Amino acid sequence: xxxxxxxxxxxxxxxxxxxxxxxxxxxxxxxxxxxxxxxxxxxxxxxxxxxxxxxxxxxxxxxxxxxxxxxxxxxxxxxxxxxxxxxxxxxxxxxxxxxxxxxxxxxxxxxxxxxxxxxxxxxxxxxxxxxxxxxxxxxxxxxxxxxxxxxxxxxxxx
Numbered sequence: 001x002x003x004x005x006x007x008x009x010x011x012x013x014x015x016x017x018x019x020x021x022x023x024x025x026x027x028x029x030x031x032x033x034x035x036x037x038x039x040x041x042x043x044x045x046x047x048x049x050x051x052x053x054x055x056x057x058x059x060x061x062x063x064x065x066x067x068x069x070x071x072x073x074x075x076x077x078x079x080x081x082x083x084x085x086x087x088x089x090x091x092x093x094x095x096x097x098x099x100x101x102x103x104x105x106x107x108x109x110x111x112x113x114x115x116x117x118x119x120x121x122x123x124x125x126x127x128x129x130x131x132x133x134x135x136x137x138x139x140x141x142x143x144x145x146x147x148x149x150x151x152x153x154x155x156x157x158x
Contacts, residue, residue, distance in 0.1 A: 029064040082142035
């Protein structure tokens with residue numbers, strides 16, 4: 001709302017890891033269990049993999065359903081919307097750089113390629129330079145865009 005101060009407390013939490021098969025789904029499940037419905041919580045990975053049977057058993061043991069934890073985020077040109085959304089949200093202040101040196105390093109390593117009417121950022125275009133934190137951030141933006149926005153202003157930090 002115009003004139004209202006924005007809250008700096010997160011109202012959505014995304015746990016991200018390499019394959020989204022053990023750490024991030026368990027962290028998301030436990031966070032949901034601990035914090036309740038006050039937060040939108042999800043998990044994502046840079047690459048999609050099956051949920052580890054150990055993670056399913058551990059989550060089941062504490063009463064958290066293990067299925068429906070894996071969310072596939074399309075890569076390549078299909079990530080263009082997330083790239084553009086991240087640009088817009090950084091500009092309007094609803095998405096902020098968290099100040100981590102590793103993210104600054106990954107952004108500096110990224111190479112943007114025009115492909116038809118889309119733009120892509122890929123590991124292939126960036127060569128041997130690491131861009132995993134940046135790609136995880138774009139995956140997070142794509143995942144968060146599937147959640148309907150609330151009327152309350154919020155700020156996400158990557």
